[in-house]
Amino acid sequence: MALDLPENIVLSKLDTLASWCRKNSLWPMPFATACCGIELMATGASKHDLARFGAEVFRFSPRQCDLMIVAGRVVMKMLPVLQRIWQQMHEPKWCISMGACASTGGVFDTYSVVQGIDRFIPVDMYVPGCPPRPEQLIQAIIDLQDKIQREGTVDGREFSLASRQQTIRALVELPIQSQWDSARNPMM
Numbered sequence: 001m002a003l004d005l006p007e008n009i010v011l012s013k014l015d016t017l018a019s020w021c022r023k024n025s026l027w028p029m030p031f032a033t034a035c036c037g038i039e040l041m042a043t044g045a046s047k048h049d050l051a052r053f054g055a056e057v058f059r060f061s062p063r064q065c066d067l068m069i070v071a072g073r074v075v076m077k078m079l080p081v082l083q084r085i086w087q088q089m090h091e092p093k094w095c096i097s098m099g100a101c102a103s104t105g106g107v108f109d110t111y112s113v114v115q116g117i118d119r120f121i122p123v124d125m126y127v128p129g130c131p132p133r134p135e136q137l138i139q140a141i142i143d144l145q146d147k148i149q150r151e152g153t154v155d156g157r158e159f160s161l162a163s164r165q166q167t168i169r170a171l172v173e174l175p176i177q178s179q180w181d182s183a184r185n186p187m188m
Helices: 014-023 034-044 079-088 100-104 134-151 177-184
Strands: 028-032 067-071 094-098 125-127
Touching (some): 014 134, 034 067, 034 094, 034 100, 034 134, 094 100, 094 134, 125 134
Parallel strands (some): 028 067, 067 094, 094 125
């Protein structure tokens, strides 16, 4: 039983259509420092033209973005700002960790540099390199678009998974400093 449909009608599942819309309209929120930030800017320039992939609109308002690109090293003083921006972004949202410093702390194995942002916010894609080339970031965006197309649903069931909603270490409330001091030194 074949239907005679006009050329301007397409049949699809609603989940597939919503995923297609999401993957082709990513609005990145750049969180860039140091050399990786320069490569991120080069990715948005005319030579590499990120607009071909539907991710050309770099927004600096977290409420308008759905993709955070963390490029470069993140120090502990910047971490609360990063987390606040992440929490202000609406679901569905994704994160790309760009460069060795954002992914693992890079060569900065010190107390002040975060040794991987995945300890504090969920990361969907990692871009290796120091600094990674713009082509690598474009490939990560293409891979993320494939992931969105495969896993996306209209009602966002993929974001309510236990692995996505687990408590991240930095978002757990820490005890007050005086409690720490009294535990270490009973004389205080």
